Amino acid sequence: MRSATLGLILKLAARSLWAHRIKSAIVGSLMTFGTLLVVFGTAMLDSVETAMSNSIIHSLAGHLQVYDANARDELAIYGGTAMSGLDYGEIPSFAAVKKVAERIDNVKAVVPMGINVANMTRGSELDLAFSKMRRAYRDQKAEEAKALIPKVKRLLALLDADIDARTKVAGGDHLQELKGQLTAVRKARSDEFWAQFQRTPLESLEYLDTQVAPAGGDGRLMYLRYVGTDLSAFTKHFDRFQIVRGETVPEGTRGILINQKFADRRLKILAARLLDSLEKSRLEDVLIAGNAELESKARRLKTQSGSISIMLSPKSIAALKPALNTILDQDNETFPELLAAFLSIDDSNLKERHRQFYDILAPHLDLYPFKIGDIVTIRAWTKSGYSRAANVKVFGTFSFKGLERSDLSGAANLIDMMTFRELYGQMSSAQRAELGAIKSEAKAKTVSRARAETDLFGGPESDGSASDDFGGAFSEFEGLTLKRTKRQAAQQTYSQTDIDQGLTLSTAILLKDESLVDVTKAKLDAAFKNAGLELKVVDWQQASGIIGQLFQLVRAVLYFAIFIIFAVALVIINNSMLMATLERVREIGTMRAIGAQRGLVLSMLVSETFMLCLVAGGCGAILGISLMSWFRHHGIPAINEMMMFMFSGPRLFPDYSAHHIGAGVSIILLVSLLATIWPARVATRVPPIEAMRSAD
Numbered sequence: 001m002r003s004a005t006l007g008l009i010l011k012l013a014a015r016s017l018w019a020h021r022i023k024s025a026i027v028g029s030l031m032t033f034g035t036l037l038v039v040f041g042t043a044m045l046d047s048v049e050t051a052m053s054n055s056i057i058h059s060l061a062g063h064l065q066v067y068d069a070n071a072r073d074e075l076a077i078y079g080g081t082a083m084s085g086l087d088y089g090e091i092p093s094f095a096a097v098k099k100v101a102e103r104i105d106n107v108k109a110v111v112p113m114g115i116n117v118a119n120m121t122r123g124s125e126l127d128l129a130f131s132k133m134r135r136a137y138r139d140q141k142a143e144e145a146k147a148l149i150p151k152v153k154r155l156l157a158l159l160d161a162d163i164d165a166r167t168k169v170a171g172g173d174h175l176q177e178l179k180g181q182l183t184a185v186r187k188a189r190s191d192e193f194w195a196q197f198q199r200t201p202l203e204s205l206e207y208l209d210t211q212v213a214p215a216g217g218d219g220r221l222m223y224l225r226y227v228g229t230d231l232s233a234f235t236k237h238f239d240r241f242q243i244v245r246g247e248t249v250p251e252g253t254r255g256i257l258i259n260q261k262f263a264d265r266r267l268k269i270l271a272a273r274l275l276d277s278l279e280k281s282r283l284e285d286v287l288i289a290g291n292a293e294l295e296s297k298a299r300r301l302k303t304q305s306g307s308i309s310i311m312l313s314p315k316s317i318a319a320l321k322p323a324l325n326t327i328l329d330q331d332n333e334t335f336p337e338l339l340a341a342f343l344s345i346d347d348s349n350l351k352e353r354h355r356q357f358y359d360i361l362a363p364h365l366d367l368y369p370f371k372i373g374d375i376v377t378i379r380a381w382t383k384s385g386y387s388r389a390a391n392v393k394v395f396g397t398f399s400f401k402g403l404e405r406s407d408l409s410g411a412a413n414l415i416d417m418m419t420f421r422e423l424y425g426q427m428s429s430a431q432r433a434e435l436g437a438i439k440s441e442a443k444a445k446t447v448s449r450a451r452a453e454t455d456l457f458g459g460p461e462s463d464g465s466a467s468d469d470f471g472g473a474f475s476e477f478e479g480l481t482l483k484r485t486k487r488q489a490a491q492q493t494y495s496q497t498d499i500d501q502g503l504t505l506s507t508a509i510l511l512k513d514e515s516l517v518d519v520t521k522a523k524l525d526a527a528f529k530n531a532g533l534e535l536k537v538v539d540w541q542q543a544s545g546i547i548g549q550l551f552q553l554v555r556a557v558l559y560f561a562i563f564i565i566f567a568v569a570l571v572i573i574n575n576s577m578l579m580a581t582l583e584r585v586r587e588i589g590t591m592r593a594i595g596a597q598r599g600l601v602l603s604m605l606v607s608e609t610f611m612l613c614l615v616a617g618g619c620g621a622i623l624g625i626s627l628m629s630w631f632r633h634h635g636i637p638a639i640n641e642m643m644m645f646m647f648s649g650p651r652l653f654p655d656y657s658a659h660h661i662g663a664g665v666s667i668i669l670l671v672s673l674l675a676t677i678w679p680a681r682v683a684t685r686v687p688p689i690e691a692m693r694s695a696d
Contacts, residue, residue, distance in 0.1 A: 027572075027612065027616075028612050028615065028616035028619075029616070031612065031613055031616035031617060032616045032617070032619045032623070033620065034668045034671070035621055035664040035665060035668045036621075036624045036664070038660075038664035039656065039661055039664035040624040040628060041558050041561075042663055043624070043654060043656035045554070047653075047654035047655055048551075048652065048654075049551065049555075051648035052547075052551060052646045052647075054240075055240075055400075055402075055403060055409065055646070055648045056077070056078075056548075057510075057514070057540045058238055060077055060227070060409070061077045061508060061540045062109075062111065062509050062510045062540065063509060063510055063520075063540055064511070064520065064521055064524065064538065064539055065508055065538050065540070066091070066097060066506060066528075066536070066537050067507070067536055067538075068088060068089025068090055068091060068505075069535055069536040070089055071088045071089030072089070073086040074542075075545070076543075076544070076545025076546065077543050077545055078544050078546065088505050091503060091504050091507065091535070092503050093500075093503065094112045094501070094507065096531070097504075097528075097535065098112075098500060100531045100533065101527070104520060104524060105512075107509055107524075108512045109236075109237040109508075109509070110507060110509055111230055111233045111238075111507065111509075111510070112230055112417055112508075113227055113228065113506045113508055114228040114417075114420050114504055115225070115226075115412070115505065115506075116226060116380055116423065117223060117224070117380065118223070118226060118379055118380035118423060119378070119379055120222050120224060120378045120379070121220065121377070124217050125310050126156075129151055129152050130152075130205060132148055133205060134205050134209075137201055137202060142201075147314070148313065149197075150313075150314040151313050151314060154310070155216075155310060156189050160182070163185060167179060167182065188212050220369070222267060224262065224266070226413040226414065227413070230416075230417055231248065231249045231255070231415075231416050231417075232248075232249075234414065237510050238510075240400040241398060241401075242398060243257075243396050244397045245396055245397045246373075246394070246395050247396050248395065249395045250395075252495060253416070253493055254393070254494075255392055255393045255394070255415075256378070256395070256414065256416075257394075257395060257397065257398050257414040257415075258370070258394060258397045259397070259398060259399065259414075261404065261405070261407065261409070262410050263397055265407070267369055267370075269307075269308075269311075269366075269367055269368075270300075270304055270307070271308055271343065274301040275301060275345070275353070278345060278350055279354040282351060284639075288346060288347050289346070298344075298346065302343045302344050302345075305336055305339040305342075305343055308361075308365065312364055312365070313364075316364035319364070320361065321338065324338040324341075324360075370394045371394070372394060372395070373393065373394065374393070374394050375392065375393050376391070376393075376394055377389055378390060378392065378415075380424070382423070383424065383425050388425060390419050390423055402648055402649035402650070403649070405641060405644055406645040407642075408547065408642070409645060417504070418494050424503075506543075509524070517539055518539075521537050524537045547645070602681065605676060609673060609676040610672075613665075613668060613669045613673075614665075614669075616668070617664065617665040618665070620664060621661045621665055624660075625656060628654055628656045631653070631654050632655055635651035635652060635653050636651060636652045
């Protein structure tokens with residue numbers, strides 16, 4: 001009996017839908033669009049989340065991050081919203097964290113981390129030329145050193161003209177300083193000086209280094225963001241890491257790896273960076289002509305001919321001039337004029353000039369402030385507020401697979417954990433022992449705050465010996481620092497125990513099964529609490545900082561848009577069903593008059609909506625799947641660096657699952673049924689006699 005009633009209800013519902021097919025088509029199209037939006041939107045959002053999680057987890061953050069529970073700021077691997085430096089607190093001993101974390105079954109690797117900012121200086125062209133000359137004499141390559149003399153003379157002539165121009169507008173003490181520099185430079189330009197240079201080159205170089213080089217300025221100051229870590233563990237467990245040039249830092253060795261993207265965007269000489277930027281725009285089909293920003297870059301590129309000329313040796317200029325004459329089809333032009341013509345870029349020659357620059361000109365230039373194998377000095381501010389410097393060897397450059405063009409993944413460089421701690425301000429046990437030996441040898445003594453002035457600087461109750469001891473200790477410690485710097489340059493080694501026992505600012509934890517991230521996070525929280533460690537565990541999205549917040553915002557916007565659309569759909573469907581139902585009052589009244597119960601009529605109206613929703617929802621789901629399949633096959637290109645990071649590569653290949661289809665159909669079914677129930681109840685409450693009379 002029930003099956004017969006159900007069959008009757010479905011027949012009546014299908015007949016009614018066909019009889020009102022125009023209105024059914026209008027309402028059904030709205031249901032189809034809603035289902036399409038839910039299926040496509042949620043599948044796309046989940047695909048982006050999966051891709052971005054791959055970018056963050058496997059390049060820098062790991063699945064989970066652990067840091068000081070009492071930290072002033074929230075951990076933000078990729079930076080936060082605060083304008084000043086963030087304080088993530090400290091973990092005094094990485095070994096304690098590692099010991100507890102490795103007991104959790106799902107933990108694959110535990111890697112120490114610390115984020116900081118330092119600066120490094122590229123010396124002026126004079127500094128670099130003097131260094132090359134000194135290195136050549138040290139390596140007994142006198143001819144190579146003498147070949148640099150014409151370049152040095154050119155640089156001195158330019159410096160002479162620059163200082164002379166500044167003396168005409170300076171005054172007071174600054175004028176006297178400039179006059180002293182000018183005297184030193186003109187002495188270095190004299191024939192007598194270079195005659196003396198041939199006899200005693202090292203003594204003459206000492207004069208150039210101490211008296212002339214300071215007049216040339218300090219060179220270019222460059223800032224770099226770096227992550228201190230166990231480099232062996234990092235390169236092993238973060239599988240998107242790849243070496244571009246050089247090699248990884250050997251285990252137990254101090255060293256730094258420079259991010260190739262950072263080197264190209266921040267460290268490379270200006271001419272190369274401008275040319276790269278113009279070429280990037282060309283590849284994105286953006287023309288120089290008519291674009292104010294690109295036109296400005298092209299004009300600025302042309303002005304770099306002078307600085308490039310200064311960087312070139314006479315031998316390089318002699319080799320390059322015929323090549324430039326051939327490219328430009330010119331003769332009897334001076335080299336600076338040829339170089340300026342070569343760097344005159346427009347849309348017609350950009351592609352070819354970019355290739356020629358790297359094929360012909362770049363081999364004669366130092367594009368970066370370092371070469372692989374160089375020892376560079378980086379300087380950072382410690383937590384105590386004073387600066388510390390360290391010499392580290394550049395072993396290579398690196399990038400993260402698929403994220404080579406992303407600025408976000410290219411922001412951080414990698415440095416060994418021991419050097420990080422030194423720059424951060426923590427003394428190693430060896431340094432403490434050395435300092436203790438110095439104090440003992442210098443007979444330094446600890447003084448109280450109340451007697452500090454008397455004991456250090458002498459007074460009625462002091463013979464001044466403490467002051468002498470302090471001065472001696474300071475001198476000895478300064479000498480020790482210089483010696484230790486040389487040992488660093490010689491790649492001082494350390495053990496895994498040294499890495500584990502020191503402090504870290506945060507710890508990356510990689511998992512065996514990433515689907516159990518929430519379960520593992522809860523286990524780690526409990527384990528750290530039981531071990532008496534005040535630590536906070538966060539997932540990759542929370543640890544990523546502003547990037548994770550941005551994604552949450554995107555998700556919230558999409559869900560809000562879906563909510564608004566379905567709210568509108570609810571109103572439209574409700575009104576449409578109400579109008580359609582009221583037009584059928586006579587039909588409903590007749591059915592009631594011949595014995596149909598109110599529940600039967602209500603079931604018929606709801607069944608109509610259910611059948612329409614299944615058809616429309618199915619069509620919407622099919623359209624959503626078809627659209628997703630098309631994008632999965634062709635991919636969605638990342639049009640900028642931010643999208644490349646979110647897509648985990650140059651293209652996103654989204655995917656869908658039964659979950660997305662079920663969510664789309666279920667939501668539209670729920671909305672449609674909610675929009676139908678009230679009109680149906682209104683219609684069934686009209687008395688049959690009134691319903692039949694209302695048609696007249």
